[in-house]
Amino acid sequence: MAAIEPVRVDSDRLREAGIRPTSQRLGVMRAIREGGRRHLTPESFHRELSDAGIRMSLATVYNTLNNFAEAGLLRRVGVGDRTWFCTNTGEHHHFYDVVSGQLEDIHGPQPQVIDLPQAPPGMAIQGIDVVIKVRRI
Ligand SMILES: [Zn+2]
Numbered sequence: 001m002a003a004i005e006p007v008r009v010d011s012d013r014l015r016e017a018g019i020r021p022t023s024q025r026l027g028v029m030r031a032i033r034e035g036g037r038r039h040l041t042p043e044s045f046h047r048e049l050s051d052a053g054i055r056m057s058l059a060t061v062y063n064t065l066n067n068f069a070e071a072g073l074l075r076r077v078g079v080g081d082r083t084w085f086c087t088n089t090g091e092h093h094h095f096y097d098v099v100s101g102q103l104e105d106i107h108g109p110q111p112q113v114i115d116l117p118q119a120p121p122g123m124a125i126q127g128i129d130v131v132i133k134v135r136r137i
Contacts, residue, residue: 006033017071027054028064032074032087039077039084039103040065077103079131093130106132 010029011021019025031045031052040048042062049056056064065085069076075086079096084103086094093106111130119125 006030013073017068017073019067019071019073024054024056024060025064027052028056028061028068029073032068035087037088037105039086040074041082041084045085077129077131079103094132096131096133097135098133099135103131106130 007026007030010026010033014021014025014029028049031049031054032040035048042058042065045065046056046058046061049061065074066076068074069085072089075089077084077086077094082101086103086105088105091110093110095104095106096102111132113128113130116125116128
């Protein structure tokens with residue numbers, strides 16, 4: 001059996017998500033895939049792309065990450081006024097180190113939220129993001 005070409009997988013994933021696979025977006029997908037599981041900020045990812053020889057403005061990086069998150073290719077996680085883009089799109093929650101400002105996945109059993117309130121009239125709950133704030137002791 002022939003190996004599946006990663007670039008082809010990336011373009012298929014973009015198409016399935018309703019995003020036209022331009023060469024710039026394919027470059028972004030490849031950088032996301034090759035970097036493994038992690039939490040990106042627009043600034044950190046802008047540096048990564050620049051180191052990989054992909055030139056994009058910070059605004060374009062920000063828009064691309066948001067478009068990918070809206071299409072379900074990344075998970076957007078907000079803590080306070082900061083936003084991360086998690087490359088792990090599976091159902092999971094996060095630890096946030098309040099000193100270092102690092103976000104990391106909670107592995108294994110996930111926290112459960114009990115006694116959820118009813119959504120406001122005319123609204124439906126779409127998801128719950130648990131962020132547990134921690135600090136080194
Ligand atoms: Zn995550």
